[in-house]
Amino acid sequence: MRLKGFFLLTLILLTFIVSIAFAETRIRLVSTTSTQDSGLFEHILPVFEKRTGIKVDVVAVGTGAAIEIGKRGDADVAFVHARELELEAVKDGYFVNRHDVMYNDFVIIGPTNDPAAIKGTKSATEAFKKIREGGYLFVSRGDRSGTHTKELSLWKKTGIEPKGQKWYLEVGQGMAITQRIANEKRAYTLTDRGTWLAAKDRERLEMIIVLEGDPLLFNQYGVMAVNPQKHKHIKYKEAMGFINWLISKEGQHTIASFKDKHGNQLFMPNAKTGNGQ
Amino acid sequence: MDFIIEGFRKAFILILNLDAELLGIILLSLKVSGTALLIAALIGIPLSAVIGLKNFPAKGFIISLMNTFMGLPPVVVGLFIFMLLSRAGPFGFMELLYTPSAMIIAQTILAFPIVASLCHSAIVGVNPIIKQASMTLGATPFQVAITIIKEARYGIMSGVIAALGRLMAEVGAILIVGGNIAGYTRVMTTTIAMETGKGDFELALALGIILLTISLFINAVLYFIQKKGIVKK
Structure with a gap:
């Protein structure tokens, strides 16, 4: 009986260790309810995840709260739409590598x-x-x-x-x-x-x-990474992987191909690759 | 750590200054939950007396049903009421969605099983000698019921107050059917959820502290009532 319990415990522990070792990389993307509600992420994230193996967890709140969450280091990357607020947060050193992504x-x-x-x-x-x-x-x-x-x-x-x-x-x-x-x-x-x-x-x-x-x-969307100098635990490399993909040809094309069921394109990609602020 | 201390400091300042907006939110909370509780009690107590004192088919089933519904998830109730009251739903013409009335309806449904079930236990728990004695003394069935409700009053009050505690703390249903409209359907719990979402912790904390204080008060009353009930027995 005791032996059985021991084996069971070992098995459980092993499962934990193995699952940790093989755990996929995840990044936390903080974004806005309007982006989430439109269904954009369900369209673009699977393409990104398939290409890079990085899993993106989306937290959808208002832009103001999204920027606050990023400032506190509770997310790795922010994808929001309030240009002035974004630029201000970059200037204050909370975020880096801001890029225009798309607009509607x-x-x-x-x-x-x-x-x-x-x-x-x-x-x-x-x-x-x-x-x-x-x-x-x-x-x-x-x-x-x-x-x-x-x-x-x-x-x-x-x-x-x-x-x-x-x-x-x-x-x-x-x-x-x-x-x-x-x-x-x-x-x-x-x-x-x-x-x-x-x-x-x-x-x-x-x-x-x-x-x-x-x-x-006019409504401009931008993406930016949380400054790794402010928050050491940030998955900066993976976050940049996401940003670079979003403004890449493939990322921009994926955004353009997102349509509602009547065939309306919902977001117009307008990233200027390599022109980050 | 700093932002927690700072949050508490600002929260206490907010409570001390108690402005009209904050007071309005607290009063609306009390109004909505209080009204819902009153309706639930007015229907629940007589009904639990009937179920407790009369014998009829499916009685056991109804009691089990009431006990199950005590744990009714608020969001499910919210969803259900939402679908009924929405413009696309059967009662849409009444234009009740996103009004305090819709919140009261949802909370009444949440409170009712708790009131009914706990009152039922209290009534069943009354010493059967009392029922027999009053019947021997020539009481009508209605008079018997009144006597037993009187006898079970401490248990009944406990049930009612327990339901109030649940209503005051509830957020899922009232957020869905009330819509959290400022100055109209915004109550303590929905404000806390919203302010936390906005990243504005001070007001959320202040309301959290007030909510806990009210809760503490409700439970102190509950304890007092229960203690009185035990001493009396």
Whole structure:
């Protein structure tokens, strides 16, 4: 009986040791909910993992939180969309090797019948003013994400302080949930096109794009590695492997080939290889 | 380590300053959980008395069902209520999703099995002599039930308070059906989840401390009630 127990224990221990020895390399990628919700990672990561054998674990939070997580060294690489915040974090020495990767754009979506009559308006600030003047509900991410940062900069341009207003709902959640809440509340919201296209049919949203194409709504995504000088335990080599792949011909091609089920391309690759900041 | 100490320091400052936003969040938590508990108790206590005192087919099955539902995962309840209340769902026309009412509905469902099950145990645990005595004295079935509920009051209160503890700490269901809208459906637990996600630990910590304090208070009351019940016996 005792011998049997001993053998069992040895077996278990051996399994542990073997599994550790053969464990695949994993890196932690901190990214945004809008990227995750669009389904991009399920499309590109298998290609990368197959090529390099490096497994990528994605943590999806708002851009602001993503940068904070990277600063604290709780991730190896960040893939976010708030250029100014990213460049600032690089300048402060928390991240290195930032590259532009791809872009899409933001759109303003609202109820199908567009009660604020935004359709036909050309500028996002004009649209925001109309929402404010009519007191139509507007759902804000309110989570310091890239989308939220963009939205706040638009409100600032209009000179309106929306915080605390009755028609302004701050939800503090991801993009897909924010769209869902806007749909239920018959409200307007600002969303990235990728999440909108991915969700509108799946969730049967009774909403339409009421404004698109304003240059103010351009949405640039960037990737950067956590500075290994700040955090020694970071898997810098593997993180750089991911970054270099993302901006390589193959990586860029994989991003371009990601389409929703109607064949719309969701992200436009625009990396300038070897031109990191 | 520094950021933990700093977090606690700022959290205490926030609690001391108790601004309108923080107070609103705490009050909404109490309102939602309190209302849900009240509804669950109003239905659960009479129902548990009926189940405890009457004999009928499938009684054992119903009791097992109640006990199982005590451990109902909040996210599953949230998902279920979400599907019912969504615009695409059967009750979508009522426009209840992402309102405090939806949160109360979800929490009532979570509280109900706990209240019913623990009250049932308390009622079954009452000395059978009391039932016999009151019947001998000519009490109607309703009067018997009232007498027994009175006798089991400490156990019943324990059940109700245990349910309150679960509701106050719950986040899964109310986040899904409430939507965490600032100043409207944002409660303590959903704020903690959100602020942690944002990387803003001070407010999360402050609310965590307040939540624990309320929890401690609830449990102190529970202990007091239970002790009184034991002494009396």
